[in-house]
Each structure stands twice: as C-alpha cells, then as structure tokens.
Amino acid sequence: MKPVKQKILxxxxxxxxxxxxxxxxxxxxxxxxxxxxxxxxxxxxxxxSAFAAGLSWIVPIAELLIAGLLSFQxxxxxxxxxxxxxxxxxxxxxxxxxxxxSFVPCSCGGILEDMNWTEHFxxxxxxxxxxxxxIFAAAEIRHPAAGKKSWxxxxxxxLLLVFSGIAVVVILFLLSQQEMHRNNGFVRSYPxxxxxxxxxxxxPYNSYYIAGFSKGRILxxxxxxxxxxxxxxxxxxxxxxxxxxxSDRQHPxxxxxxxxxxxxxxxxxxTVPIVYKGGTDSxxxxxLQGPDQFFSALLPIGQDxxxxxxxxxxxxxxxxxxxxxxxxxxxxAPALLEKKIDGIFDTDxxxxxxxxxxxxxxxxxxxxxxxxxxxxxxxxxxxKAIDTVAMADLQLAKIQSxxxxxxxxxxxxxxxxxxxxxxxxxxxxxRLGKYESEEIAKDASIIDVYDIQKQTYEFSxxxxxxxxxxxxxxxxxxxxxxxxxxxxxxxCRLKPSRFGSLHAVxx
Numbered sequence: 453m454k455p456v457k458q459k460i461l462x463x464x465x466x467x468x469x470x471x472x473x474x475x476x477x478x479x480x481x482x483x484x485x486x487x488x489x490x491x492x493x494x495x496x497x498x499x500x501s502a503f504a505a506g507l508s509w510i511v512p513i514a515e516l517l518i519a520g521l522l523s524f525q526x527x528x529x530x531x532x533x534x535x536x537x538x539x540x541x542x543x544x545x546x547x548x549x550x551x552x553x554s555f556v557p558c559s560c561g562g563i564l565e566d567m568n569w570t571e572h573f574x575x576x577x578x579x580x581x582x583x584x585x586x587i588f589a590a591a592e593i594r595h596p597a598a599g600k601k602s603w604x605x606x607x608x609x610x611l612l613l614v615f616s617g618i619a620v621v622v623i624l625f626l627l628s629q630q631e632m633h634r635n636n637g638f639v640r641s642y643p644x645x646x647x648x649x650x651x652x653x654x655x656p657y658n659s660y661y662i663a664g665f666s667k668g669r670i671l672x673x674x675x676x677x678x679x680x681x682x683x684x685x686x687x688x689x690x691x692x693x694x695x696x697x698x699s700d701r702q703h704p705x706x707x708x709x710x711x712x713x714x715x716x717x718x719x720x721x722x723t724v725p726i727v728y729k730g731g732t733d734s735x736x737x738x739x740l741q742g743p744d745q746f747f748s749a750l751l752p753i754g755q756d757x758x759x760x761x762x763x764x765x766x767x768x769x770x771x772x773x774x775x776x777x778x779x780x781x782x783x784x785a786p787a788l789l790e791k792k793i794d795g796i797f798d799t800d801x802x803x804x805x806x807x808x809x810x811x812x813x814x815x816x817x818x819x820x821x822x823x824x825x826x827x828x829x830x831x832x833x834x835x836k837a838i839d840t841v842a843m844a845d846l847q848l849a850k851i852q853s854x855x856x857x858x859x860x861x862x863x864x865x866x867x868x869x870x871x872x873x874x875x876x877x878x879x880x881x882x883r884l885g886k887y888e889s890e891e892i893a894k895d896a897s898i899i900d901v902y903d904i905q906k907q908t909y910e911f912s913x914x915x916x917x918x919x920x921x922x923x924x925x926x927x928x929x930x931x932x933x934x935x936x937x938x939x940x941x942x943x944c945r946l947k948p949s950r951f952g953s954l955h956a957v958x959x
Contacts, residue, residue, distance in 0.1 A: 453861075458593070460591050461589040461590075461592055462593065464529070464585060464586055464589040465532075465586050465589050465593070466652050467582075467583045467586075467592050468532070468583060468585070468586035469522050469528060469531070469586065470533055470580075471579070471582065471676070472518070472519075472522055472532075472535045472583070473522045473523065473530075473577070474521050475579070476515035476518050476519040476522075476535070476909060477515070477516070477519045479515055480511075480512035480513075480515035480516045480519070481512075483508075483511065483512040483515075483589055484512050484727075484764070486491070487508065488889075490508055490512075491504060491505070491748075491887050493507045493887075493947065494508050494887065496585060497670065498903065499808050500624060503624065503627075504639070504886070504887055505886075514538060515538070517534075518531055518534045518535055518538060519531075521534060522535070525646075525854055526591060528590070528712045529587070529590050532583055532586055532587050532590065533587065533613060533774070535579075536580065536583040536584065536587065536610065536613055536614065536617075537613050537614075538619045539576055539579050539580050539583060539615070539617075540580060540613070540614040540616075540617030540618060541618070541620055541621050542576050543573065543576040543577060543580055543619040544617060544618040544621040544622070545568055545621050546572055546573045546576060547573060547619065548569065548622070548625060549569065550569055550573060551766045552631065555847050575809055580614070581639075581854070584610060587606070587610060587858075588606065593605055605726070609850035611777075612763075621895060623782060638838055638839055638840050638885040638886060638889065639838070639885055639886045640885045640888065640911075640912040641911045641912065642758070642837065642911065642912055642913060642914070643911050643913065643950055645947070645948070646901075646911070646946065646950035646951070647913060647915070647933065647944045647945060647946055647947060648944045648945040648947065649944065650915075650918055650935075650942050650943070650944045651688055651943055651944070652688070652918045652937075652941065652943075653688035653689075653691075653917065653939040653940060653941045653942070653943075654939060654940055655672070655842070655939055655940060655941055657674065657676070658938050659674050659675045659676040659677075659683060660672040660673065660674055660675075660754055660936060660941075661673050661674075661675065661709075661925065661936065662925055662926075662927050662934060662935075663681065663709075663710040663712050664710075664711055664712025664713060664717070664927075664935055665686075665712065665927070665929040665934070666707055666712050666715055666717075666732045667693075667715070667732065667930075668685060668686050668716060669683040669684065669685055669686065669692075670683070670684045670685075670686060670929075670941065670943075671683055671710070671712045671717075672684065672696075672936075673709065673710040674943065678705070678719075679695060679696045679697075679698070679708075679709035679719075680693065680694070680695055680696070681693075681694040681696065681710065681735075682694070684941055686943070688941060688942075688943055695735070695736055696710070696717070696719060696730070696735050696736075696740075697717060697735065697736045698728050698736075698737045698738060698739075699728070699737065699738045699739055700739065701719070703724050703726055704723075704724065705721050705723075705724065706721065706723045706724075707721055707722065707723050708720070708721045709721070709750070711750070711751070711752050712732065713752040715731060715732050715733070716729065716730070716731060716732065716752075717729070717730055717731075717732055717735070717737070718737075718750075718752055718758075719737050720747075720750050722746055722747035722748055722749075722750060722760075722762075723746065725745060725746045725747060726739060726745055727739070727740045727750075727758070727777065728740065729756065740756060740757075740777040740782075741777070742775065742776075743760060743775055743776075743777075743780060743781065743782045744779035745760065745773075745775050745782050746762055746763070746902050747760040747761060747762045747775075748761050748762065748763070748770075749761035749802065749803050751803045751804075751805050751812070751861060752805075753774070753805050753810075753812065753827050754776075755778060755895070756776065756777040756778040757774065757775075757776045757777070757778065757827070758774060758775050758776075758777075759772070759773075759774050759803055759805065759812050759827070759829075760772075760773055760775055760782075761773075761803065761814075762772060762784065764786070767795065768795075768796060769791060769794075769795030769796055769799065770789050770795065770796060770799045770800070771784045771785070771786055771788075771789065772784070772785055772788045772789055772814060772823075772825075772829060773785060773829055774827065774828070774829055783828075783829060784829075785825075785829040785831075786828075787831075788814070788823060788829060788831060789814070789823075789832075790821075790827060792819070792843060792844065793843075793844060793846055793859065794846070796857070797818070797844070797846050798816075798818060798819070798844040798846055799816065800817050800818065801814055801815050801816040801817050801822075801867070801870075802814070802815060802817070802869070802870050804870045804872045804877070805872065805873060806872040806873055806875065806904075808874050808875070808905070809874070809905070810826065810827055811824055811825070811827075811832065811904065812824070812825050812826070812827065812874060813870060813877055813904065815837075815867045815870040815877075815937055816844075816866070816867065817865050817866065817867060817868070818844035818845070818863050818865060819836070819841055819842055819843060819844050819866055820836055820837040820839040820840065820841050820842055820843075820866050820867070821834060821836055821837070821842070821880060822834075822835045822836065822837065822867070822870070822877065822879070822902075823835070823838075832904075833907060835877075835902065835904070835907060837866070837867060837881075837900060837902070838885070838900060838909050839866050839867075839881065839883055841866050841883075844863060845863050846926050847863070852955065855860050864883070865882075866881065866883065867879045867880070867881060868880045868881060868882060868897075869924070869925055869926065869927055871927055871928055872928065873928040873931075873933070873946060873951060874951070874952070874954045875903055875904055875905045876901055876902065876903060876904070876910070876951060877901070877902040877903075877904050878899050878900075878901055878926075878928070879899070879900045879901075879902065880897050880898070880900075880915070880926075881897075881898050881899075881900060882897060882898065883898075884898075892914065895914075895916060895917055896914035896915055896916040896917060896924060897914070897915045897917075897923055898912055898913075898914060898915075899912060899913050899914070899915050900912045901913070901950075911950070915935070917937070918935075918937050918940050918942045919937075919939075919940065921938050921939060921940060922937060922938075923935035923936065923937055923942060924936060924937060924938070928946065928954075931945050931946045931947075931948070931951065931954045932945060932946075932955050933945070933946055
C-alpha cells in the first residue's frame with residue numbers, strides 16, 4: 453500500500469474514532485449528570501415510554517462502553533461496528549418521530565439540545581456515513597489485497613448491522629404504542645404544541661361559569677346573579693351584558709344553571725325541578741311542561757331533550773337517564789353507573805356530550821373510569837383512563853342524629869373535569885404519571901386525550917395557567933377551546949395536526 457494512501461486511511465479512521473469517542477463520552481455524561489431530566493424525556497417519548505426506566509441506564513452505559521472500545525487499538529474495529537449500530541438506532545428513532553408522529557424525541561443533552569430535530573437527523577446521518585467509511589478504511593489497512601467478494605461481504609454485514617439497528621427501534625415503537633393503548637402503565641405521551649397559545653380576557657366577577665356558545669359569542673352564566681349573562685366575542689375583545697326574563701319566578705330556586713345550545717337557551721333548576729326555554733334573540737324564557745324529574749346534572753342533547761343525572765328515591769344512589777319534554781317522557785338506566793362503595797359519592801362525576809357523534813360521556817371523579825353511551829341511554833362501552841386508581845379512596849362518616857352520610861375527608865380527584873371535542877374526550881388531571889416533573893403541576897393542568905371511537909388513549913398536553921391562575925373548567929366549540937380561571941376567560945385553538953378537522957360551531 454502506498455504511504456500516502458496509508459496516511460489517508462489512518463487519518464480517516466483516527467478522525468472518526470475520536471469524533472465518536474468525544475460524542476459518546478459527552479452524550480453519556482450529559483445524560484448521567486442530568487439523569488432525572490433524561491428519564492422524564494424518555495418517559496414522555498411515545499416510542500420509548502414503556503421502557504424508559506431501563507433505557508435511561510442502558511443508553512448512557514452503552515455509549516460509555518463503546519467509547520471504551522474505541523479507546524484501544526485492539527478493540528477499535530468492534531467499537532466502530534458498535535458505533536454504527538447505535539447511531540443507526542438513534543437516526544431511525546429521529547426519522548420515525550419526524551415522519552410518523554409529531555412527538556418531540558428525547559434530548560441528547562448539552563449543546564446538542566440547541567439543534568432542531570431535522571438538523572439532528574442530518575447530524576446523525578453524517579456520523580453513520582463516517583462510521584461506514586472508517587470501517588472500510590480499517591479493513592483496507594488490515595487487508596490491503598482483499599478482493600471484490602471480500603468487499604461485498606463487508607458491505608452486506610454493515611447493511612445487516614444498520615437494518616438490525618433500525619429494526620430494534622421499530623420493534624420498540626410498536627411495543628411501546630401497544631402498551632400505551634392497552635393502558636398498562638400510567639405513562640403519558642406529549643405531542644409538540646397540540647394547542648395554540650392561550651389568550652385571556654379579564655372578567656368583572658369571579659362567579660361566572662361557561663354556559664355555551666352562540667352566534668360567535670361565548671356565553672357566561674353567573675352563580676350570584678342567575679338571570680344575568682355575559683356575552684364575550686370569540687376573539688375575547690368585547691363584551692355585552694344580557695338579562696334573561698322568565699315567565700314566572702315564584703319557585704324555591706336553589707341551584708339555577710343556564711345552558712346555551714346553538715340559538716336556544718335553557719334555564720334549569722333540578723331542585724324545583726323546572727326548565728325554561730327561550731331564544732338567544734329575545735332572551736325570554738317560558739317553562740317547559742312535562743315530567744317533573746329532579747336532577748343534579750342536566751345537559752341539552754336535542755330539541756327539548758336532556759341527559760340528566762338523578763337519584764333513586766329509595767336508596768339515594770345516582771342514576772343516569774334522559775327526559776324529553778317534547779314527548780313528555782323520561783327514562784333511567786340503573787345499570788349504567790356501577791356502585792363500588794356507596795353508589796353516591798363513588799359514582800359522582802360529570803356529563804359531556806358530542807353533538808357530532810350523538811354520544812354522551814360520564815366520567816367519574818374519584819376513579820379511572822368513564823362511560824360512553826347513546827342518547828337513549830344505551831351503553832356503548834366502559835372506558836378506563838390511564839390513571840391506575842380503579843377504586844375511589846373514600847372515607848365516609850355517618851351522622852346518626854340526621855341519618856346522613858358525608859365525606860369524612862376530601863378524596864383525591866382522579867378526573868377533575870371532562871369535555872368532548874368531536875370524537876376526542878379531554879380529561880383534566882393534576883395527578884403526575886411516571887417520569888413527570890412535579891414542577892409542571894405548579895404551572896399547568898394536564899389534559900389527557902382519548903379517542904372514544906377507537907377506544908384508545910391518544911396523548912396528553914399541558915393547559916398552562918393564565919396569569920398564575922388554574923383553568924378550572926373548559927368547553928370546546930369546533931376547534932376553539934374556551935376555559936375559565938378565577939378571574940379570566942381564556943381561549944386557544946386545537947390544532948388540526950392532532951385533533952383533525954373539528955366541525956365548525958353552528959351560529
């Protein structure tokens with residue numbers, strides 16, 4: 453072999469070896485020095501979440517072992533082959549994330565965090581190419597007279613090595629996705645920015661709640677002034693005060709709520725019980741005549757038809773049903789809610805309705821379950837959230853003198869709020885899963901997203917506090933997500949890249 457060629461080949465091998473040596477040593481040190489962050493990032497990766505605990509040690513240890521192999525002349529060839537295998541895995545990982553999902557891959561740490569992920573992909577490709585060239589150069593140095601067949605064998609082996617690395621990543625991706633969708637672990641996946649930035653509007657009082665959406669305006673009811681509404685435009689730039697007039701007010705009202713559905717409003721109190729109906733043009737309500745059914749929750753699901761939660765008169769336990777004022781009928785489905793402790797506190801929860809699917813969801817507050825059912829209260833299925841709490845942690849106390857049962861201590865809420873956006877169920881939680889930092893709970897609520905058609909957990913996102921205030925309730929109207937904090941009305945958009953094309957809100 454000519455001396456010049458020998459020098460060039462030696463230089464190629466040396467440059468590649470030291471480049472990999474510095475890269476893997478630096479990357480492993482960054483991961484181990486900030487181990488908690490690396491573990492959190494792995495846990496939030498859709499490809500690696502199910503294996504995060506093991507991989508958080510395997511990856512940096514593998515990088516250090518390969519760096520050790522590269523440090524010695526006798527093991528350098530093995531180190532280059534191992535480098536090619538590992539870098540092929542890293543490159544395949546980023547490629548899949550960039551092309552088959554919008555999730556942000558875990559970070560390599562250090563200065564590599566400053567690269568965007570397309571740049572990181574090409575950076576990895578460069579190192580893959582460097583490894584291939586260096587392996588051929590090392591072979592040429594060792595066997596300068598090798599024939600064409602020998603070169604073909606070496607090429608085939610390297611291709612097999614690269615494809616093996618890619619296959620490992622693909623298998624990890626498929627296994628991790630299967631684990632996530634089977635809800636076998638309380639591990640969340642976070643896509644990259646599924647909602648736009650939040651905009652806020654200062655409210656004059658802290659007693660408002662979201663009543664509905666009509667004619668491009670968000671309608672807010674007021675607990676302390678039940679006949680007053682505040683209408684705010686969807687851009688959160690202007691407001692209008694509205695006063696509702698009802699036909700008669702000689703009733704012992706205790707819990708008045710307003711629900712707005714397209715161009716119709718309903719004013720209801722389940723303790724009377726009574727429901728008024730009117731148009732959003734005149735805001736004058738007249739009483740609906742029909743079955744007098746007491747209810748603790750009511751949701752419009754059609755023309756003068758409502759999903760309700762009532763109580764069994766004999767046991768006091770919660771029941772789900774519907775009341776149809778236009779037909780003068782009602783019906784309960786006693787088997788829908790499943791009693792596990794007392795049938796009252798343990799079945800407490802909230803209703804949500806999807807007009808697009810004509811489906812209702814009832815989510816339990818104190819356990820990881822929800823029910824999907826139709827407008828005629830026929831059960832579709834019972835779903836489970838990714839949280840692992842299947843039994844409400846209730847401490848009950850009986851007041852003998854009154855014959856009442858009350859909560860002796862406030863139980864942990866597993867699902868604090870629920871809303872539907874088309875076929876997506878959005879469940880609010882403040883419970884941290886594996887690999888999630890406690891710091892985030894100070895700045896945001898966690899929203900877990902489920903596809904009620906596919907019956908799967910899809911992903912989660914952070915709904916950040918506005919001006920330090922938690923978003924207590926939220927509704928969706930098409931792609932618009934509207935929330936309320938203590939003092940602000942907030943709004944953001946659900947991105948089509950994650951939520952698809954949600955139907956526009958009828959006005």
